[in-house]
Amino acid sequence: MSTTPTINWSEDQSARPARPARSAHWHSESCAPPPRRVVVADDSTKAATAYQLACEGTALLWQGDFHNARQLLRAMARRIDRKANPARPDATPAESFHLHRRARGHRARVLGRLLVLLDDDHSLTLRRAPDVRQACTEAYGPPRGERAVSLTELLGVIGAHQWREKGVEVPALGEGVRIHPHYGVFSPVRGEYIDLVARAPLPSAAGGGRAFDLGTGTGVLAAVLARRGLSHVVATDIGPRALVCARENAARLGLADRVEVTGPALYPEGRADLVVCNPPWLPARPTSTVEQGVYDPDGTMLHGFLNGLAGHLRPGGEGWLVLSDLAEHLGLRTREDLLTAITTAGLHVTDRLDTSPHHPRARDTTDPLHSARAAEVTSLWRLTPD
Incomplete structure (x- = not known):
């Protein structure tokens, strides 16, 4: 008996003969439960009606023009944004962060109730719909029914x-060289942390030696380390999509013989001359696969890296922690918390390289978290065992 969740809806009962009730498998990357009530929507559906139904928990299965569906989605988003509660001037940074996350979650839930139906070959049979079969196969795997x-x-x-x-x-990685992210794998669009790894002085023991890249994602830092002369880089990740993505990028760059990709353990077997970790920067719970590249509940990966580092370094080796201080500006973690975690793990800070972000959100004064983003500094902490 299949445990795959389904949705159920009734077609237009005014048609003669009446169309029977239908059902289809339900899929959500954010693990949202299937909606209990689904109604059919099309080009005649008004934005106000769609917004009200979605706010009440009713999902709308779209059967009209694809571009009109996108317009309806934008109209619903405008209504949500207009009704959003303004930022509280007396809120602490942590309160502002949690209020912002709550508002974003509400927005995602309401907009997520506008649905489309993929056919059993991943095609989308709506007017003016693009061919989404390849994109869906990359994200979801081979088709398995509607x-x-x-x-x-x-x-x-x-x-x-x-x-x-x-x-x-x-x-x-060189002029014109590109990394190709996969669906569900955090894209390396913020280059400042990559530049830190590219310019930090290598420990003397690491020349031509072995390195670990923990939480590799697309494999970009593993590729940088290999290009810097490390003869063997072991890249790890907990995500199956990331493992495939990192392997493909290493092969595309001609580094498959020097970059080994494995998982799901954080640390691979053995020791290395250099261990690099760029953990998610914010100690909060992710709500989707992609958010796992940003949110690390209770700093689990950060502490796992720190506590395991001394036991995985060769003599003379170093650990590089690449971490933004955004969590500190948001009141989610203090600098004292970080330094205490480093000391408790039996580690010593030998140096720190800093850089400021260049992404557009750092300059967006309309962002509720602008003051924290504007003050953000990303650092590479060079760590050695005591």
């Missing part, structure tokens, strides 16, 4: 496919 997904999720799948095709240029 499935309903939110339009917001499908648009993310389409966008991820475009990024995968185009790639992200990484100057630290």
Whole structure:
């Protein structure tokens, strides 16, 4: 008996003969439960009606024009944004962060109730719909029957496919060299942390030696280390999509013989001359696969890296912790917390390299978290055992 969740809806009962009730498998990358009530929506559906139904928990299965569905989604988003509670001037940074996350979660839930139906070959049979079969196969794997997904999720799948095709240029790897992120794998669009790893002085023991890249994602830092002369880089990740992505990028860059990708353990077997870790920067719970690259509940990965480092370094080796201080500006972690964790793990800070972010959100004064983002510094902490 299948345990795959489903949604159920009734077609237009005014048709003669009446169309029977239908069902389809339900899929959500954020693990949202299937909606209990689903109604059919099309080009005649008004934005106000769609917004009200979605706020009440009713999902709308779209059967009209694809571009009109996108317009409806934007109209619903505008209504949500207009009704959003303004930031409280007396709120602490941590309170502002949690209020912002709550508002973003509400927005995602409401917009996620506009659904589309993928056919049993991943095709989308809507007027003016793009061919999404390749994008869906990359994200979901081979087709396994009809499935309903939110339009917001499908648009993310389409966008991820475009990024995968185009790639992200990484100057630290050479002029015109690109890393190609997969769906569900955090894209290296913020190059400042990559530049830190590219310019930090290598420990004397690491020349031509062995390195670990923990939480490799796309494999970009493993590639940088290999290009810097490390003869064997072992890249780890907990995510199956990241493992495939990192292997493909290493092969595309001609580094498959020097970059070994493995998982799901944080640390591989053995010791290394250099261990690099760029853990998620914010100690909060992710709500989707992609958010796992940003949010680390209770700093689990950070503490796992620190507590395991001394036991995985060769004599003369170093650990590099690449970490933003955004959590400190948001009141989610203090600098004392970080330094205490480093000391408790039996480690010593030998140096620290800092850089400021260059992404547009750091300059967006309308962002509720602007003051924290504007003050953010990303650091590479050079750590050695006591």
